[in-house]
Amino acid sequence: LVRGSVRTGLNINPPSVGPAVAIISSSFDLNTGLGLELTGQACTAGCIIDQCNFSRNGLSGLSLTHSLSQSSGALRVVVSNSVFTGNGWIANSESDSGAALVASCSSSGNITLDALVITGSAGSGVRLYTCSFDLLNSKINFNGVRYQSWGFYSADAAFGLTFKNTLVQNNTGGVALANARGISMVRNTISGNSGNMALYFYTYGTGNGYVFDGNSFTGNMVQSASDPHVYLSSSAVGTRISLTNNDISQNRKGASVVQWVGPSSVGSANDVNIMSGNVLEGNILSDPANPAVDAYTYYGTFSPNNFFINPVQQSEFRPPTCSGSCAPVLDARQNWWGFVDSNHITSRIVIPTVNVFRISVNVSNPLTSSAYSCEQRNNCSGNGVCLRPQYCKCSSGWTGANCSTYGCEDVYDCNAAQGAGVCVGPSKCNCTGNWSGSYCTYPVCT
Numbered sequence: 437l438v439r440g441s442v443r444t445g446l447n448i449n450p451p452s453v454g455p456a457v458a459i460i461s462s463s464f465d466l467n468t469g470l471g472l473e474l475t476g477q478a479c480t481a482g483c484i485i486d487q488c489n490f491s492r493n494g495l496s497g498l499s500l501t502h503s504l505s506q507s508s509g510a511l512r513v514v515v516s517n518s519v520f521t522g523n524g525w526i527a528n529s530e531s532d533s534g535a536a537l538v539a540s541c542s543s544s545g546n547i548t549l550d551a552l553v554i555t556g557s558a559g560s561g562v563r564l565y566t567c568s569f570d571l572l573n574s575k576i577n578f579n580g581v582r583y584q585s586w587g588f589y590s591a592d593a594a595f596g597l598t599f600k601n602t603l604v605q606n607n608t609g610g611v612a613l614a615n616a617r618g619i620s621m622v623r624n625t626i627s628g629n630s631g632n633m634a635l636y637f638y639t640y641g642t643g644n645g646y647v648f649d650g651n652s653f654t655g656n657m658v659q660s661a662s663d664p665h666v667y668l669s670s671s672a673v674g675t676r677i678s679l680t681n682n683d684i685s686q687n688r689k690g691a692s693v694v695q696w697v698g699p700s701s702v703g704s705a706n707d708v709n710i711m712s713g714n715v716l717e718g719n720i721l722s723d724p725a726n727p728a729v730d731a732y733t734y735y736g737t738f739s740p741n742n743f744f745i746n747p748v749q750q751s752e753f754r755p756p757t758c759s760g761s762c763a764p765v766l767d768a769r770q771n772w773w774g775f776v777d778s779n780h781i782t783s784r785i786v787i788p789t790v791n792v793f794r795i796s797v798n799v800s801n802p803l804t805s806s807a808y809s810c811e812q813r814n815n816c817s818g819n820g821v822c823l824r825p826q827y828c829k830c831s832s833g834w835t836g837a838n839c840s841t842y843g844c845e846d847v848y849d850c851n852a853a854q855g856a857g858v859c860v861g862p863s864k865c866n867c868t869g870n871w872s873g874s875y876c877t878y879p880v881c882t
Contacts, residue, residue, distance in 0.1 A: 462489075471493040474501070524558035553575045554579065576607065586608075606629065610633060618645035630659070666694045686718045691726055696709065709737075743806060811826075833861070
């Protein structure tokens, strides 16, 4: 128990690289400064922070700062099964010190955040700088108590980011991924946030490793009439963003439900963005004249199996402007627009205005009903629910298109990367002799 310090509760700052650090079953409570601070070379050999409690510290509950160059070593941290409550109460503006957990990796570090509960912070729940990260199985809610912030914020992260099975709810902003270079954001719930956007994403990177699949962005409220709820932006030719099988419904205010911003030209077919299998229903924006989807500058397809059902808005879709070598027709076939009649469907598309050339939209072969099923997926094998046409959301411990294969993704894959355990059933691990615990993450010393 580290409690009541007038400064930082505990600071670990070794002068040179030492052994790995493990902080387990500890509490950092009511310290006027930071709860726990790990700086310099503290985590170059690795840090494990597990089953800890960080509550009511004046600044951040946990602060990780790595100042070495990439050639000198990398920050390697696992923070798991820990609770952060009511931190940052002396912070008076949007800054790092008001976040529950803050880390700076100097472009050379990976942080795994697993099974965390982060609530009641003055500012953001989590703020990361130049850190590769895996965020798994966590709950981030009711943060931004003193000022508008984000549930989760990351800037200038390197490749290989995972954001999975996490609830970000009732914060003063959802998720911000500023210049993320590769992200897999899968099966998360971003709901009930009020203030900043539900999802703010932009990248200067290239490649096709930008996947947003099976998420729920629902019941959020954007305060600014010029902000969308989901913002997706890429500035480099050679980037593919996939927005697939998401529920983006019942959001309020803002300029649009989804806004796409891309480069002014396309390099090849591999650059084509994808928007398919999404449900956009019952959203009400600040201005009824605004479209639900604003493809400001967009190269890609809006097909198939999107459901656009936003009757309060005068249109569902604004085609992108066109300049240079952009394709003349945008593929938006096999979607549901709320109507079967082609004239009604066309009326849901923004008509080009004088002196603005917008890409034509192909809305042929539309879906004839808003109903859908997962019959081709064996009705999810009884191990999941049907969220979109032929798309299953699997229950914990099950994976695959039909949810018929058991797995251990939700229990850190049994720490298989360390050879610590094997998956023997749905979210069930069998640990080797040198490891223990539900996730096989506790070393056994004999």
